[in-house]
Amino acid sequence: MFRKQLLIPAVAAVIFVGMSSVFIVDEREKALVLQFGQVKAVKEAPGLSFKLPFIQDVVTYDDRILSLPTQPMEVTPLDDRRLVVDAFARWRIVDVVKFREAVGTGGEARARGLLDQIINAEIFEVMGTVPSTTVLSDDRTPLMNRIRDQARLKSASIGVEIIDVRLTRTDLPKQNLASTFARMRAEREREATDEIARGGEAAQRVRATADRTVIELTSEAQKQAEVVRGEADATRNGIYAEAFGRDPEFFAFTRSLTAYERALQSGNSKIVMQPDSQFFEYMRNDQAPTGDTETVPIR
Template sequence: MMKAQLLLPVAVVLGAAVLSSLFIVDEREKALVLQFGQVKQVKEEPGLGFKIPLIQEVVKYDARILGLPTQPLEVTPLDDRRLVVDAFARWRITDLVEFREAVGVGGIDAAQTRLDRILNAAIREVLGAVPSNRVLSEDRTALMNQIRDRARAESGALGIEVIDVRLTRTDLPEQNLAATFARMRAEREREAADEIARGGEAAQRVRATADRTVVELTSEARRMAEVARGEADAERNGIYAEAFGRDPEFFAFTRSLTSYERALQSGNSSIVMQPDSEFFTYLRSDVAPADRGVAPAAAPTPAPAAPAPTTAP
């Protein structure tokens, strides 16, 4: 009975010692076994682990990918337009021993504080070397990759790896919005004025070309018309000459009829001439003027109108 009473406390102590020497590592964790602050064992695989009770201790760290949002940061790009930038980084622990030596007992919180400073420096360095329009354009992805690479290189000494960096916000400071909008408006108005001026110059060139073409076409048309008119006159004179040569009497008769038509077409005309004038040759007789030895009648000249009577005062 006495032995049983003595063995029971011993069994309890031994059981407690065995239990305190065991530890479990979850699949989401990594663990270090420390002895008086020195790393004695690294446990990265999930499962059961062992340590010396009272002498060794177990420190566990999150093995998952962690996120770190940065505070709003004001940067000045190459064109001196200030921007307010927010970023978000994803990182994880890759070397437990190096991580422990770098951050000590501060753990994850200390690592995030140091990583935040590294990210801020990388953001300022990368965005400060480019104009603001690149930050706001499709080049944004390339800039984020540069920030990630710089932060990854700087944070490697902490035993961590920066997996990705994203710029979540890139805005203008509130106090700069009005001035920036005014400058953008002025630039757009200047571009519009330049486009209008170039359009006016192009329109003037087109108009001058059209006017020159009109003048050239008109001159050419007039020249061709004069040529055609000259050819027609020459052909007409040739026809007249040929007709006169074939039948001079008929030609004289035709000319006389034309003279009659011109002289008598106005009902108000008064003609003063002698009755035996050659003008009445074809009206007075059936004998042609050629038989009488006379030329075809020429159109008489109308007599001038008598002056109006005046009343004596």
Template sequence: MRKTTYLLPILVVVVATALSSIFVVDEREKALVLQFGQIKAVKEEPGLAFKIPLIQEVVRYDDRILSLDTDTIEVTPSDDRRLVVDAFARYRIADVVQFRQAVGVGGLRAAEDRLSSILNAQIREVLGADQVTSDTILSQDRRVLMNRIRDQAQISARGLGLDVVDVRLKQTNLPAQNLDATFARMRAEREREAADEIARGNEAAQRVRALADRTVVETLSDSEREAQITRGEADAERNAILAEAFGANPEFFTFYRSMQAYENALQGSNSSMVLTPDSQFFDYLRSDRPTRDQN
């Protein structure tokens, strides 16, 4: 009975010690075995691992690709047109030993603060280069700039044991105080373009109206000329017919012309004419006019 009383606590201590010396490394993480703050072992493969109980401790680090959103900063490209840039990066812990030595007990938060400073510095350096304009940053060429930021940040991040996988510019906007001025300038440019288009349209309309007016005048002139020609030809033909009729029967022609003169002169109900009694105008109205048979 006494032996059982002594052996049971010893067995419990032994089991607890054995269990505390075993730890599991997940496939999504890496682990460091520390002894009084010094690195004694690196566990990068998943599975069971061992440590000395009470003396050694295990520090775990995420082995997955992590995301980091940088602070919004202002950059000034070569055309002096300030832009507000918001970026994010994807990174992973490549060397846990160097990572531990670089950030110490600060861990991932301290590493992200330092990586954010590195990214902001590289963003300002790359986007503020001599040959980089705001149009370049806003165009499809920004992919080249992002790759350049990633490569330069990768060099500095190696000292932290980090591997920068990718860098992307999320937003690239104008500062709030410049938006109104930019919109006003864009509005003025559009109004000027609209005024130019209206002026060109009015000029084209004037040309069309002038051409139409000239066409109308030319058409009327040609029509009037053709009408005068036709009228002259008709008068000539009429005169020829009358001359032919006069030559065939002068007496009838004289009578016809007198009837036309009477019709034109004696129109209306109150026409008055003052003539001498022996005027030839009324020869065909007098009863005493001799006829051809009487002659």
């Protein structure tokens, strides 16, 4: 009976010791076996593992991709226009030994603080090398990649890999909105004035070209009209000369009738002349005037 009483506690102690020496690594975790604070083994494969009971401890860390939102901060880009920026990072523990040495017993909370400092420092540095238009543009991928790459180099020393960094907000501080809008309005007005001036200059050139073209076309038309008029006058004079040469008396008669028609039609000014004037020669008789006096033409 006494032996049975001793056997039960012994079995219980063995079971307790056995259970203390066994631990399970989850597929979502990585584990470190520590002995008096020193790393003795790294367990990254999921499954059942063993340790020395009461002497060694097991610390687990998340093996998944973790998130890290940063606090809003004011940055000064290259053109000295202050902006409020916050970011979102994704990271993962890749070297648990370095991670343990860097964060100690602080674990993931301590790591978030270190990563926040690293990412904020890189945001300040990268933002200071570009103008605010680049930060506020729709395509900020190259900018975010620069921040990620530089932060990744520094985070490697603590056993962490920064997978991605995204700028979630880039706004102007409230106290700078009015002055920024005024400056933007002044810039747009200056651009509009320049465009109007260039448009006026172009319109003046077009107008001058059109005026010159009108003058050239008008001059050419007047020149051609004068040539046609001269040719017509020459043809008319030739016809007159030919008609006069064929029948001088009939030519003088028709010319006189034309002159009577134009001179005596209604609305013309009054004509005062002597009754025996040569102009009325055909009204006094039906013979042509004699002598060398020519009939007065009326055009």
